[in-house]
Amino acid sequence: MATIRCCTCGSPKENGKDKKNRIEMRKKTKGKTPRRISLxxxxxxxxxxxxxxxxxxxxxxxxxxxxxxxxxxxxxxxxxxxxxxxxxxxxxxxxxxxxxxxxxxxxxxxxxxxxxxxxxxxxxxxxxxxxxxxxxxxxxxxxxxxxxxxxxxxxxxxxxxxxxxxxxxxxxxxxxxxYMANGSLEDHLLDLPPQKTALDWTIRMKIAEGAARGLEYLHETANPPVIYRDFKASNILLDENFQPKLSDFGLAKLGPTGDQTHVLTRVMGTYGYCAPEYAATGHLTVKSDVYSFGVVLLEIITGRRVLDMTRLSEEQNLIRWAQPLFRDKSRFHLMADPKLEGKYPTKALYQALAVAAMFLPICL
Structure with a gap:
């Protein structure tokens, strides 16, 4: 699995030379580093x-x-x-x-x-x-x-x-x-009461990046890899500085090792966040978590639930609602959470949406 990285927080993109050097370094240090020892x-x-x-x-x-x-x-x-x-x-x-x-x-x-x-x-x-x-x-x-x-x-x-x-x-x-003083991401993002201040763009991207790093650790540092299987806004807890931490590991599984490509298991998780291929076949891989990350990232950007039966029928499924908007760059701004009141860098919005689309069944 490719490392999940949030490209919306100002960090420089990795060029081809850097990527080649990183791959070579990983090959040279494979089996030697004592850091991959968490499990x-x-x-x-x-x-x-x-x-x-x-x-x-x-x-x-x-x-x-x-x-x-x-x-x-x-x-x-x-x-x-x-x-x-x-x-x-x-x-x-x-x-x-x-x-x-x-x-x-x-x-x-x-x-x-x-x-x-x-x-x-x-x-x-x-x-x-x-x-x-x-x-x-x-x-x-x-x-x-x-x-x-x-x-x-x-x-x-x-x-x-x-x-x-x-x-x-x-x-x-x-x-x-x-104790996580600021509760869950869901508390600050979805169905906010009128008197509650919405998260600004910088904090939203900070949360997305931190959650991605948590998944990266489970997938790439833990040995064998761990599949979280319940990545959603209510399981992302926030400390007093809005530093995100993944919680609730009751559904976690060890991922495939060696020549295995997947783990065959009973489908568990939360409807709307489960990867379609996992829901259909029971074949579980780290990519199942990556799909869930894409869903949550889209929730962070839009302020909408992945499934919301209180909306009009054509808007109840977040991904279906977003698909036609993804096809027209001039309409990207319509996917930004109205509670942001337009206070976000346009380029950063485009980048965040592009990252979300990488992990979801959306064609740009």
Whole structure:
């Protein structure tokens, strides 16, 4: 996969000579650099042991003998498959009750099919945190819980959310993250109330670039590569400086290795963001994430949801609405979010749209 780069933030384009030098350097250093070690053998071994499928480095459903063993031994399973590499703290349920004031309603900061997210404070760490309490009947079960703990304990990058710890006490499943003061990209981009200030162009492109770097790390630095599989605006969290971080790794899978071209898996993710070829065949590659990136980039530019049933029928699907506009450069400005009020560099808008079109089924 080609490195995703945001060309709208003023960084110089890579010329042919630079590209040739970069490729040659990569060839010379292949197998020698110690930097490509984020997952190294520990993750490969952990995941393959976890799946009992040593020949296929891909996450599938984790099964235990009985429901009671799922609850009783989940902590031991994490320790077993983590092989000593899980540095995240193990919290007791009472500690997280204290941190969130018994999961008080005033501390509720998010809610979805997975459960609820609460703001909390860990006194001995002097740290504000976000505590995700999984719904026992929700979409994120034991398998996703295990995957997220393993992934975020072994992957570290400025554009990935930091896992502080977890709790697997009794039937409780909780994940404790660093607190992201500005919520999600979705909160600042889509369906904004009239009184809320829209993100300016510079911050939008900063978020797009940071999210792309997070994906680049998963695809090109992690070994084996990791396919995120749920790239969308609500999973891109923003710190106090609007630095973006990818979150929610419950659906992540290890990508193909060696001569493999794809991973065959049950189709998961969010409708509208899934690559058409993945949705049709179940063949998963890093390109599936790249498609999702293109969708989110178009949302960032336009301020529109990929699917919005509140709009006129011809405007409900973002990509279909944009296709005729992409064919006429003189109409590109019609795709810019009206909330930007025309405050963006015209050339930067054209470049951002060109990047989005590279990853979507759009012909320029």
């Amino acid at each position: 190294r053998a520990s993750l490969r071994a952990s995941v393959r042991d976890l799946l009992h499928m040593k020949s296929k480095p891909a996450f599938v459903n984790v099964s235990f003998k009985t429901d009671s063993s799922r609850h009783r031994f989940i902590q031991e399973e994490i320790a077993k498959y983590g092989k000593g590499n899980i540095t995240s703290r193990i919290f007791t349920y009472s500690e997280l009750c204290e941190a969130t004031k018994n999961f008080a309603l005033q501390n509720l900061i998010g809610e979805g099919g997975f459960g609820r997210v609460y703001k909390g404070y860990i006194h001995d760490l002097h740290q504000v945190v976000a505590v995700k309490q999984l719904d026992r009947n929700g979409f994120q079960g034991n398998r996703e819980f295990l995957v997220e703990v393993l992934m975020l304990s072994l992957l570290h990058h400025p554009n990935l959310v930091n896992l502080v710890g977890y709790c697997a006490e009794g039937q409780q499943r909780l994940l404790v993250y660093e």
